Amino acid sequence: xxxxxxxxxxxxxxxxxxxxxxxxxxxxxxxxxxxxxxxxxxxxxxxxxxxxxxxxxxxxxxxxxxxxxxxxxxxxxxxxxxxxxxxxxxxxxxxxxxxxxxxxxxxxxxxxxxxxxxxxxxxxxxxxxxxxxxxxxxxxxxxxxxxxxxxxxxxxxxxxxxxxxxxxxxxxxxxxxxxxxxxxxxxxxxxxxxxxxxxxxxxx
Numbered sequence: 001x002x003x004x005x006x007x008x009x010x011x012x013x014x015x016x017x018x019x020x021x022x023x024x025x026x027x028x029x030x031x032x033x034x035x036x037x038x039x040x041x042x043x044x045x046x047x048x049x050x051x052x053x054x055x056x057x058x059x060x061x062x063x064x065x066x067x068x069x070x071x072x073x074x075x076x077x078x079x080x081x082x083x084x085x086x087x088x089x090x091x092x093x094x095x096x097x098x099x100x101x102x103x104x105x106x107x108x109x110x111x112x113x114x115x116x117x118x119x120x121x122x123x124x125x126x127x128x129x130x131x132x133x134x135x136x137x138x139x140x141x142x143x144x145x146x147x148x149x150x151x152x153x154x155x156x157x158x159x160x161x162x163x164x165x166x167x168x169x170x171x172x173x174x175x176x177x178x179x180x181x182x183x184x185x186x187x188x189x190x191x192x193x194x195x196x197x198x199x200x201x202x203x204x
Contacts, residue, residue, distance in 0.1 A: 069111035070130035072149045074160040074179050081145045081166075086132045090115040092203045094134055100189060100198070103135045103167065104148050104182065108199045115151075118197060125195045127153045128161075133199075135167060143168045151181065155195055157185030 070086065071077040080086070089109040098106045112116065114129035133146040144167035152160045159182035167175045180185045190196040 031192045059193060068130070068149055069113060070132065070147065070149045070153065072151050072181075074164060074176070077147060077149075077164055078166065081132065081147070086111070086130075086188075089132070090203050092199070095134070095140070098135075102133060102165075103143055104138045105136045105140075106133070106146075107136070108203065109134070114197070115203065118194065118203075124153075124155065125150050125193065125197065127151065131197060142186070144174075148190070150195075158182050158191060158196055159162050161187075162198055163187070 044103065071080050086109045089111055091109040092107050094187060095105040095107040107145070109132045111128075111130040113126050114131055117125050118131060127150055130149040131147065134142060135144040135146060137143050146165040147163070149162040149164075150160055151162050154160050162181050163178035163183040163186035165177040167177075169175055177183075187196070190198055192198065194200075
């Protein structure tokens with residue numbers, strides 16, 4: 001075997017190992033600034049309705065790992081939400097009528113880095129930032145959550161965010177929307193916001 005073949009084989013093996021490691025984590029993890037992923041739409045039952053490749057275009061970050069402030073996969077995120085691990089985040093003063101398709105009343109919580117960026121008037125949220133919107137009925141009963149997590153520095157037309165919404169139906173079952181990076185179900189409305197964050201109410 002020639003020296004060139006040996007070098008090529010070693011390079012392929014190293015790339016494969018790096019790829020398998022990058023896909024091995026299901027809990028909140030460090031991500032490289034500017035990294036790209038797949039953007040997928042989803043049905044109301046959480047099934048995929050199509051895949052759109054996310055572009056690596058956009059402002060590059062420093063290359064340092066960014067830690068997500070909320071998980072970017074459904075099982076870990078649901079555990080995070082049910083344990084109310086976001087409860088100490090800066091939040092709107094109280095629930096208020098929803099201005100969008102999120103049920104009757106809502107209250108938005110912002111992760112620390114998201115809160116700093118929004119209060120500082122930043123045009124772009126940092127990688128790792130997150131928001132949890134509690135969805136409640138008119139009598140104050142918690143009925144679901146709507147979440148975004150910015151998984152890379154570049155917003156990339158909404159593909160740089162993981163989108164997730166879970167709502168309790170009247171029959172007691174749950175409907176799941178988004179559950180993907182760049183979900184068209186969510187990006188269409190949120191594109192009008194400050195780096196896809198729509199709420200403009202004060203938070204503490």
